[in-house]
Amino acid sequence: MVMASALLVPLTAHAQAPDPAPAPDTVPTPSPSPAPVPAPSSEPVPLRNTAPNDLAPPAGSVPTVPPPAPAPVVPPVATEPPGEGTARNPRPNELPSRKFKESSKFVIASADDRYRLEFHALFDGDGRWFLTDKGGVSTFLIRRARPSIDARLFKYLELTLQPEFAGSKFQILDAYGNLRFLGEVQFRAGKMKPPVGLERLQSSRDTFFPETSLPSQLVPNRDLGAQLHGNVGNGAFEWAVGLFNGTPNGQVGELDNNDSKDVEGRLFFQPFLPTNILGLRGLGFGIAGTIGNEQGAAVAYQTAGQTQFFTYASAATALGKRTLLTPQAYYYAGPFGAMFEYVRVDEHWVNPLGARATVGTVAWQLTLAAAIGGEETFRGVQVKHPIDPGNGDFGAFELGARYADLRVGDLAFERGFANRNTSAQRATEWGVVGTWHLATWNHLRIAYDNTSFRGGAAHGGNKKTESLIDTRLQIAF
Numbered sequence: 001m002v003m004a005s006a007l008l009v010p011l012t013a014h015a016q017a018p019d020p021a022p023a024p025d026t027v028p029t030p031s032p033s034p035a036p037v038p039a040p041s042s043e044p045v046p047l048r049n050t051a052p053n054d055l056a057p058p059a060g061s062v063p064t065v066p067p068p069a070p071a072p073v074v075p076p077v078a079t080e081p082p083g084e085g086t087a088r089n090p091r092p093n094e095l096p097s098r099k100f101k102e103s104s105k106f107v108i109a110s111a112d113d114r115y116r117l118e119f120h121a122l123f124d125g126d127g128r129w130f131l132t133d134k135g136g137v138s139t140f141l142i143r144r145a146r147p148s149i150d151a152r153l154f155k156y157l158e159l160t161l162q163p164e165f166a167g168s169k170f171q172i173l174d175a176y177g178n179l180r181f182l183g184e185v186q187f188r189a190g191k192m193k194p195p196v197g198l199e200r201l202q203s204s205r206d207t208f209f210p211e212t213s214l215p216s217q218l219v220p221n222r223d224l225g226a227q228l229h230g231n232v233g234n235g236a237f238e239w240a241v242g243l244f245n246g247t248p249n250g251q252v253g254e255l256d257n258n259d260s261k262d263v264e265g266r267l268f269f270q271p272f273l274p275t276n277i278l279g280l281r282g283l284g285f286g287i288a289g290t291i292g293n294e295q296g297a298a299v300a301y302q303t304a305g306q307t308q309f310f311t312y313a314s315a316a317t318a319l320g321k322r323t324l325l326t327p328q329a330y331y332y333a334g335p336f337g338a339m340f341e342y343v344r345v346d347e348h349w350v351n352p353l354g355a356r357a358t359v360g361t362v363a364w365q366l367t368l369a370a371a372i373g374g375e376e377t378f379r380g381v382q383v384k385h386p387i388d389p390g391n392g393d394f395g396a397f398e399l400g401a402r403y404a405d406l407r408v409g410d411l412a413f414e415r416g417f418a419n420r421n422t423s424a425q426r427a428t429e430w431g432v433v434g435t436w437h438l439a440t441w442n443h444l445r446i447a448y449d450n451t452s453f454r455g456g457a458a459h460g461g462n463k464k465t466e467s468l469i470d471t472r473l474q475i476a477f
Contacts, residue, residue, distance in 0.1 A: 124204070142167070160176055174193075176190025194227075236274050263291050285329035292322060305466055310456070319348060321348055324344070338368050358411070397436055403430045441474070
């Protein structure tokens with residue numbers, strides 16, 4: 001039977017010492033056998049039961065009554081079947097596992113926690129304000145509107161469903177199942193984020209800036225496929241390898257347009273996570289990559305303001321091998337956080353004139369941030385005291401900065417796959433951001449982003465610099 005709980009399943013602690021009186025289900029203490037009646041004597045009889053080995057009190061002493069015997073301690077009865085109680089399969093009275101988000105408030109769970117249903121939502125209401133001419137259109141918009149469900153069935157089966165309603169359009173972003181017998185080896189299949197880009201693997205709820213940086217334009221966003229993955233040593237080592245349809249750089253895949261599939265994988269290390277070295281526990285580094293044969297139309301790269309700055313010519317076609325490699329790292333220590341990511345992708349392009357070439361594109365980014373009143377983590381700022389002005393709590397405040405760069409290889413222009421008069425060969429971005437975190441995952445944010453270009457204008461000139469102010473109200477649970 002599954003029972004609903006309106007809030008988090010409460011934690012109950014076993015009693016550490018017995019109560020003076022036995023609990024209703026405590027085994028009753030047997031009554032002591034009556035003591036034998038002493039033989040008559042000339043001395044007064046004391047007003048108490050005297051055990052056979054007791055000494056008779058002196059005449060005239062005050063009668064005493066011995067204290068009652070303490071109730072026996074009854075050990076608690078186990079409520080979970082053997083084998084449960086790991087970090088990923090908690091006992092009913094323990095906190096949920098990290099797979100199921102700790103801050104969730106809406107849970108339906110069975111008594112033994114083998115069946116669990118969690119409800120989540122993410123809302124981002126944005127305002128974009130372009131400070132330069134020939135940029136995008138300044139506007140209010142709903143950037144994200146995503147309800148989601150995480151479920152666990154029969155203890156070993158997990159399901160995630162996340163649709164998107166932003167822009168008054170409906171699409172399925174995530175829909176995958178996960179089979180977990182061991183934390184070290186798991187199987188996942190469906191539509192998901194491939195195990196490649198570091199910033200892409202963050203939830204949109206947790207990123208430093210309102211929009212992802214330039215390297216995320218090159219790595220796959222979401223795709224359909226299957227993967228083996230797991231973690232060893234309580235997260236000290238994470239691994240994943242999968243087979244996916246393959247999708248153009250930075251895009252969301254649906255159906256494949258050819259029989260070839262992409263092999264994608266990732267290795268990530270957090271060697272100090274299981275230790276007590278607080279200054280190094282938040283250090284993580286790794287490498288990820290993809291390899292496959294692509295066939296399809298041109299792709300476009302966008303700025304943080306979602307304006308296009310590069311696209312391949314309409315006659316150019318990706319046809320042949322594509323490889324991607326991305327070293328990545330992050331560091332979190334209390335109120336400080338940093339992230340670094342480098343991406344290189346090599347793609348084979350052709351055009352109707354018979355030109356062929358493998359074009360290399362590289363991008364990298366470095367982001368730094370610090371928080372007051374909270375801790376920086378890969379899962380966003382964890383606020384110590386959510387906003388409650390009546391008690392003097394005002395959440396947490398965060399400042400951050402980012403620098404990023406993307407450069408398309410020369411062959412894209414030399415072989416006629418792209419036009420310098422309409423596509424910039426290089427984009428360089430820097431930005432600063434300030435965030436008032438009302439609670440974990442809930443904030444008000446304002447960011448300034450500046451992106452300059454090389455090429456992209458008529459007669460070989462440079463596309464005009466884009467200056468943008470991005471504001472956001474985020475509400476999530």
